[in-house]
Amino acid sequence: MEKSQQNAHTYKSLKIERKDPTSGVFYLYLNRPLQRNALSSDFFTEFPHxxxxxxxxPDAAVIILSGSGDHFCAGIDVKVFSTLTNLSSSYPDTARASEYLRRHVKFLQDAVTxxxxxxxxxxxxxxxxCIGGGVDIITACDIRVCAKDAxxxxxxxxxxxxxxxGSLQRLPGIVGYGNAVELALSGRRFSAQEAKELGLVSRVFGSKEELEEGVSILAEGIAAKSPIAVTGTKxxxxxxxxxxVDQGLDHVATWNSAMLLSADLKEAVAAQMQNRKPKFAKL
Structure with missing residues (x-):
């Protein structure tokens, strides 16, 4: 297993791996397995970085985000809440404490965004x-899959x-407003199968091994496509x-007026005509 150049930066809460040196798929792990990958203060600085x-x-085409160990994420570490409470109490008045808290919440939000x-x-x-902050994280992801033990x-x-x-802002668009309200107000635990039925995840795999194989196949398939098309679609x-709809159509028309006539389009057409796999330049 190759250690990626990206891992030249040492993270306290994360780990980056490139399992195949010829692949465009990189793995980003929440890496505090003994704490069930609870989000520490370090995470909120390191994750955006x-x-x-x-x-x-340019070697990275697709990122698989996962958790080290048996869990994805148990939410925010309680030590983060303790730190916030202590810092807030050090301000001389409620207005200044509130202003600090608002700035800090925006900082936390930015890490997920x-x-x-x-x-x-x-x-x-x-x-x-996948609890609390873990749900915030996955709702910001482009694709979500899970094992049946999730x-x-x-x-x-x-x-x-x-x-x-972000859960209250992104979850309704994924599972529907009514479902999001019920989940957010009850705080109840729900299974991988229910997550699939709600549309929170697109696939449920039977085991850890099946999840790893399935998500790898999915990611490799996307990584083989035109990076101009993939990043543009996102x-x-x-x-x-x-x-x-009208505004969205206008936006994509403007996008394609700038991006449609690419070398990737020529290569994709040529590959189809020659019955071969296309080879795209890195982005």
């Missing part, structure tokens, strides 16, 4: 627990807080998510 480094790496800023597709591969919970209401890193889907 790692995604940015992969985004800028970094998934959407990354041009390369991010596929969440979930095993075990379970999920929008848990924040049970901690006496409002989910604030960008247009995100940009037009909150637009009406």
């Amino acid at each position: 790692a995604l940015s480094s992969l985004d800028q790496n 970094a998934i959407e800023r990354c041009r390369k597709p991010v596929i969440a591969a979930v095993r075990g627990a 379970f999920f919970s929008v848990k924040e209401v049970d901690l006496g807080i409002v989910a604030d890193m 960008a247009v889907l995100l940009r037009t998510r909150d637009l009406n």
